[in-house]
Amino acid sequence: MSSPELVPGLAGIPAAESSVSFIDGQAGVLEYRGYPIEELSAHSTYEEVAWLLLYGELPTAEELKAFTADLERLRVLPEALVSMVKAFPRTGHPMQALQASLAGLGMVAPKVDLKDAASRDEATRRVIAATPVLVALFERVRAGKEYVAPREGLGTAANFLWCLDGEEPDEVAAKTLDCALVLHAEHTMNASTFACRVVASTENDPYTSCSGAVGALFGPLHGGANERVLNQLGTIGDLSNVEAWFEGKSERKEKVMGFGHRVYKTKDPRAKNLQLLANEMFGKLGSTPKYDIALKLEQVVTEKLGSRGIYPNVDFFSGLVYEKLGLATDVFTPIFAMARVAGYCAHWSEQMLDNKLFRPGQIYKGKRQRAYVSIDKR
Ligand SMILES: CC(=O)SCCNC(=O)CCNC(=O)[C@H](O)C(C)(C)COP(=O)(O)OP(=O)(O)OC[C@H]1O[C@@H](n2cnc3c(N)ncnc32)[C@H](O)[C@@H]1OP(=O)(O)O
Numbered sequence: 352m353s354s355p356e357l358v359p360g361l362a363g364i365p366a367a368e369s370s371v372s373f374i375d376g377q378a379g380v381l382e383y384r385g386y387p388i389e390e391l392s393a394h395s396t397y398e399e400v401a402w403l404l405l406y407g408e409l410p411t412a413e414e415l416k417a418f419t420a421d422l423e424r425l426r427v428l429p430e431a432l433v434s435m436v437k438a439f440p441r442t443g444h445p446m447q448a449l450q451a452s453l454a455g456l457g458m459v460a461p462k463v464d465l466k467d468a469a470s471r472d473e474a475t476r477r478v479i480a481a482t483p484v485l486v487a488l489f490e491r492v493r494a495g496k497e498y499v500a501p502r503e504g505l506g507t508a509a510n511f512l513w514c515l516d517g518e519e520p521d522e523v524a525a526k527t528l529d530c531a532l533v534l535h536a537e538h539t540m541n542a543s544t545f546a547c548r549v550v551a552s553t554e555n556d557p558y559t560s561c562s563g564a565v566g567a568l569f570g571p572l573h574g575g576a577n578e579r580v581l582n583q584l585g586t587i588g589d590l591s592n593v594e595a596w597f598e599g600k601s602e603r604k605e606k607v608m609g610f611g612h613r614v615y616k617t618k619d620p621r622a623k624n625l626q627l628l629a630n631e632m633f634g635k636l637g638s639t640p641k642y643d644i645a646l647k648l649e650q651v652v653t654e655k656l657g658s659r660g661i662y663p664n665v666d667f668f669s670g671l672v673y674e675k676l677g678l679a680t681d682v683f684t685p686i687f688a689m690a691r692v693a694g695y696c697a698h699w700s701e702q703m704l705d706n707k708l709f710r711p712g713q714i715y716k717g718k719r720q721r722a723y724v725s726i727d728k729r
């Protein structure tokens with residue numbers, strides 16, 4: 352039998368069978384459990400989408416009520432976890448804090464019985480419920496402010512804003528953030544979801560698995576790009592500089608953040624939705640010069656690289672929306688993570704129902720059968 356050929360980055364190689372989401376990268380289609388992302392972002396909420404991802408169907412009114420009540424209950428952080436986050440170095444990146452916080456959540460949560468559906472459900476719901484509160488808590492800690500406990504009667508997005516500021520969340524801000532969470536909740540076998548499934552496959556709980564996934568999401572080629580997009584727009588600085596900046600990037604063979612995707616070879620459908628969201632917000636609250644720079648950058652990059660399938664991805668417009676909501680640039684990727692934990696948990700659950708340890712092979716390129724050389728002879 353001939354040995355298999357290496358496919359760098361496992362591009363296009365299936366790592367699992369899954370019914371959680373579907374992408375057609377040529378047509379720019381994304382569906383969660385068969386529902387187009389455009390339908391969900393227009394009509395649904397993050398809680399409803401989280402249920403859909405976890406259980407495969409839209410919830411009934413009764414199911415949604417019970418699920419929402421569960422999320423409210425599981426949002427309340429044990430004191431030991433709050434103390435742990437308070438002790439984190441304030442200079443750490445919020446994604447590092449979140450990765451550690453999710454591991455910490457596993458330390459204070461009841462042990463998960465992987466064979467018991469109720470125990471698995473409780474654990475996945477705890478991750479989805481607690482993640483936004485943990486992100487907000489670290490924001491407060493590094494600003495030298497006191498912890499704001501979750502408030503009853505608020506959805507995930509509104510409660511996150513409450514925990515950040517301790518003030519009545521603005522309705523437009525909460526609705527906008529809710530829609531952004533829906534758009535980021537799931538995306539097939541991306542690097543962080545794959546990382547989650549690899550950790551899960553060693554029979555790990557969702558806390559450890561999602562903590563590993565958050566580590567993978569942090570990198571600039573993945574979720575970490577959204578923070579860099581905004582910094583990039585700041586560096587460009589002025590509309591008149593877009594072309595020259597892009598030429599410089601191309602000459603240095605550097606990538607433009609927020610463009611290109613392993614699967615989409617057209618404009619990411621979520622980038623289209625986030626752009627609509629940005630337009631809506633700017634209509635209400637006033638635009639920003641960075642948005643004009645972003646539009647010009649899209650035009651220039653598309654002209655030069657569109658023929659190679661390089662278009663805006665999900666990370667391109669999200670930061671403009673979050674900045675308008677008054678959120679710090681380095682909290683953009685944690686916001687991505689607090690949405691994506693729903694997808695991670697759906698994949699974790701799928702992995703648990705039909706688990707096989709991930710243990711791929713390699714193509715060995717090193718030396719073999721060498722004779723040991725004593726240190727005085729080297
Ligand atoms: C949530 C998410 O993870 S969405 C992605 C977020 N990441 C970013 O925005 C970072 C910038 N983009 C990228 O690095 C890439 O497009 C990736 C990693 C996302 C996907 O790329 P891949 O399909 O693996 O392609 P790869 O990185 O190998 O690039 C293929 C070619 O396109 C070029 N290319 C890809 N993306 C870009 C970009 N953003 N800017 C300029 N050139 C690019 C590469 O330089 C490479 O060119 P070459 O063949 O001349 O060497």
Ligand SMILES: O=C([O-])CC(=O)C(=O)O
Pocket residue numbers: 537538539540541542573612613614664665
């Ligand atoms: O799918 C990918 O490769 C990256 C990702 O998570 C996304 O685009 O949301």
